[in-house]
Amino acid sequence: MRIAVIDLGTNTFNLLIVDKNGDFTYKKLESARIPVKLGEGSINKGFISELPFNRGINALREYRKIIDKNEVKKVLALATSAIRSASNGKDFVAKAKAETGIDIEVIDGLREAELIYFGNRAAVKMDHRNSLIMDIGGGSTEFIIGNNSDLIWKESYLLGAARLLEYIEPSDPITEAEIKSLYGHFDKSLGSLKQSIREHGVYELVGSSGAFDSIVEMMAGEYQTTNITENKTEYLIDLDKYFPLSEKIIRMSYQERLKVKGLIEMRVDMIAISCLFVNYIIREFNLKQLRVSTYSLKEGVIFST
DSSP: OOOEEEEEEESSSEEEEEEOTTSSSSEEEEEEEEOOOTTTTTGGGGGOHHHHHHEEEEEHHHHHHHHHHHHHHHEEEEHHHHHOOTTHHHHHHHHHHHHHHHOOEEEEEEHHHHHHHHHHHHSSOOOOOOEEEEEEEOOOEEEEEEEEEEEEEEEEESHHHHHHHHOOOOOSOOHHHHHEEEHHHHHHOOHHHHHHHHHHHOOOEEEEEEHHHHHHHHHHHHOOOOOOOOTTOOEEOOOOOOHHHHHHHHHHHHHHHOOOOOOOGGGTHHHHHHHHHHHHHHHHOOOEEEEEESOHHHHHHHHOO
């Protein structure tokens, strides 16, 4: 069966088209990524502003052309934090259907976390030990505790990079006082995560796509050591090299980050916040290993369909 999956994220709309086989494998035919930044200027106000609203609809028009060109039989379009929490999210879904014929399913944060788990389990060689999976979106961040056979715990928090950026309104570059305020916000918001980790235990962090893709690419640009290939689905990050690089990124201005090797422009504004979040999680829970999965929600949809 030929399937197209569209992940309508807060920052990016992602498209993946595959031929799915009967043995739970698939052949990738085409993929695309369009930055839409649905939360621009209004994510914490609960609606999608006119400009990003139209960017999102235009992105779906482009995807409709790609889907038709590939003669796709089944389209699965899933909307996450920005659309589900916006007062005009239903208007976006209706306009998308009218303009492109694409039916959008708005999923809640727990379903999003579940699909992220399925995607990561397919990409990363997990074992019987519990991993903490983290997916930093624009509107929400999902945390999952799981292993190679079981999803043990999951939660979605309104701690996406775009929300955090609007919440902190950091200086350029971010100040120590702003970092302290951000970490205090994490402390107050992540009580249920801390309790679950105390109950179940985790030994590593598995980062899922998005900002973690940028971490892999920046590490490769800085150290020329990471072999990035199309078919590689997981990367082990050297924490002794990651922490100095992340601290340098955090303290850069926006203009300085534009020059960082491996950092694409669409992530320049949010990468410092994302690195701060990752660093907080690793240090708060004394995690000894960081791996990055190149699969996330859209692959999870394929493996759970």
